[in-house]
Amino acid sequence: xxxxxxxxxxxxxxxxxxxxxxxxxxxxxxxxxxxxxxxxxxxxxxxxxxxxxxxxxxxxxxxxxxxxxxxxxxxxxxxxxxxxxxxxxxxxxxxxxxxxxxxxxxxxxxxxxxxxxxxxxxxxxxxxxxxxxxxxxxxxxxxxxxxxxxxxxxxxxxxxxxxxxxxxxxxxxxxxxxxxxxxxxxxxxxxxxxxxxxxxxxxxxxxxxxxxxxxxxxxxxxxxxxxxxxxxxxxxxxxxxxxxxxxxxxxxxxxxxxxxxxxxxxxxxxxxxxxxxxxxxxxxxxxxxx
Amino acid sequence: xxxxxxxxxxxxxxxxxxxxxxxxxxxxxxxxxxxxxxxxxxxxxxxxxxxxxxxxxxxxxxxxxxxxxxxxxxxxxxxxxxxxxxxxxxxxxxxxxxxxxxxxxxxxxxxxxxxxxxxxxxxxxxxxxxxxxxxxxxxxxxxxxxxxxxxxxxxxxxxxxxxxxxxxxxxxxxxxxxxxxxxxxxxxxxxxxxxxxxxxxxxxxxxxxxxxxxxxxxxxxxxxxxxxx
Numbered sequence: 443x444x445x446x447x448x449x450x451x452x453x454x455x456x457x458x459x460x461x462x463x464x465x466x467x468x469x470x471x472x473x474x475x476x477x478x479x480x481x482x483x484x485x486x487x488x489x490x491x492x493x494x495x496x497x498x499x500x501x502x503x504x505x506x507x508x509x510x511x512x513x514x515x516x517x518x519x520x521x522x523x524x525x526x527x528x529x530x531x532x533x534x535x536x537x538x539x540x541x542x543x544x545x546x547x548x549x550x551x552x553x554x555x556x557x558x559x560x561x562x563x564x565x566x567x568x569x570x571x572x573x574x575x576x577x578x579x580x581x582x583x584x585x586x587x588x589x590x591x592x593x594x595x596x597x598x599x600x601x602x603x604x605x606x607x608x609x610x611x612x613x614x615x616x617x618x619x620x621x622x623x624x625x626x627x628x629x630x631x632x633x634x635x636x637x638x639x640x641x642x643x644x645x646x647x648x649x650x651x652x653x654x655x656x657x658x659x660x661x662x663x664x665x666x667x668x669x670x671x672x673x674x675x676x677x678x679x680x681x682x683x684x685x686x687x688x689x690x691x692x693x694x695x696x697x698x699x700x701x702x703x704x705x706x707x708x709x710x711x712x713x714x715x716x717x718x719x720x721x722x723x724x725x726x727x728x729x730x731x732x
Numbered sequence: 733x734x735x736x737x738x739x740x741x742x743x744x745x746x747x748x749x750x751x752x753x754x755x756x757x758x759x760x761x762x763x764x765x766x767x768x769x770x771x772x773x774x775x776x777x778x779x780x781x782x783x784x785x786x787x788x789x790x791x792x793x794x795x796x797x798x799x800x801x802x803x804x805x806x807x808x809x810x811x812x813x814x815x816x817x818x819x820x821x822x823x824x825x826x827x828x829x830x831x832x833x834x835x836x837x838x839x840x841x842x843x844x845x846x847x848x849x850x851x852x853x854x855x856x857x858x859x860x861x862x863x864x865x866x867x868x869x870x871x872x873x874x875x876x877x878x879x880x881x882x883x884x885x886x887x888x889x890x891x892x893x894x895x896x897x898x899x900x901x902x903x904x905x906x907x908x909x910x911x912x913x914x915x916x917x918x919x920x921x922x923x924x925x926x927x928x929x930x931x932x933x934x935x936x937x938x939x940x941x942x943x944x945x946x947x948x949x950x951x952x953x954x955x956x957x958x959x960x961x
Binding site: 683 | 753754755756757758759760761762791792867868869870895896897898899900901911912913920921922924925947948949950951952
């Protein structure tokens, strides 16, 4: 019997998307490191026909270490590690008797780690750099937890995302700016549908590049070629074919030349089988790339 | 690295504040109290006894066992005592009723016509209903319910259609269509198109009032179907 679990609200995708990276590999021996807290709390979700339905309030919190390190000028290693992940559901309480009908639950553990390699297809310093990135999604989190087996810190499957990034930096007057885009295919296992992913990102460096403001449009479209509750042989709780298009903004402020803090918010404005609520992140970073 | 201390502290404090807050979600689960017979009896053999059963459900559909008032319209044909024990005295047909006045002063009652004859005949009932979605997920169909040899048989018709993208769709029997509390879980839905059947042992046809379709992982109702006479 397949060990298929719920993968409902694309926690990994949302949280990973905070670190899009762009087509710029790190220089050899340089790096970028970030410790961030990411969370989403939602009491409604997009259904399979794109409408919004309520659900018991759930929260997911990930404390994540993210790192990029340049092995060479064109090859960068990337790790995105949710070292602490918490998923909880609220109590369900009778409005008539005020009794708890279904007790809330919480599970704490680690999330699914991502390991990636980014290779600069173009020479360093190219006007329009292009990079190829392979990301391996490791099922290090817990896919089924809690008495009702409805909590999770991972999707329980191994996946491989191959993506191409391209972009360019330029000046808006005296202000530095950049735009980048990516597209990729995520091959998923254990009955989950494969995905087409895309993203657009634009950023400007303000206050002598001490403050970077970034906007992102991200999308995941399911190929809908995996199992559903109807076709799987498992009796486990199973959801598949999640997809969304989201927008997000992030502000990063350099406290010193290398150390800074960041704040971001992301929300899906359309989706299927995904949370209909914004996610947020705060973090501190160490930028050794300069 | 001194500059890292404050942001780290803020981050840790934020994580601690956010990581631990299971709160309450309230659902409106109030329904009208109900009193109904759970026994099915068409004819009782003369000079025998039969124990009638009735069920009182409070304003959240929970069964309670208050003292019920039993009455026979014609005690010369059928007499009934304070526990619902029938005594068949003479041939004929009369009406047996059960009633209860709630603490809020609501008078509830149910009644049925019973014949006294040569042999005891338990009436075989078939009930039916329509399944409807109460969400954005597809859920539609019709069903019939029968009690055979003490087991409840639910036959869902050919027109049944449900979304298979919904995580954890389960079916229940309940007396309160808003909640699975005190409901009987039949199991996960495994047929999403067309006719299928459930057989639930040791369940009477009058024990439950609704089919309930529930998304179990997210504790949210998806649809229901009232079991009608």
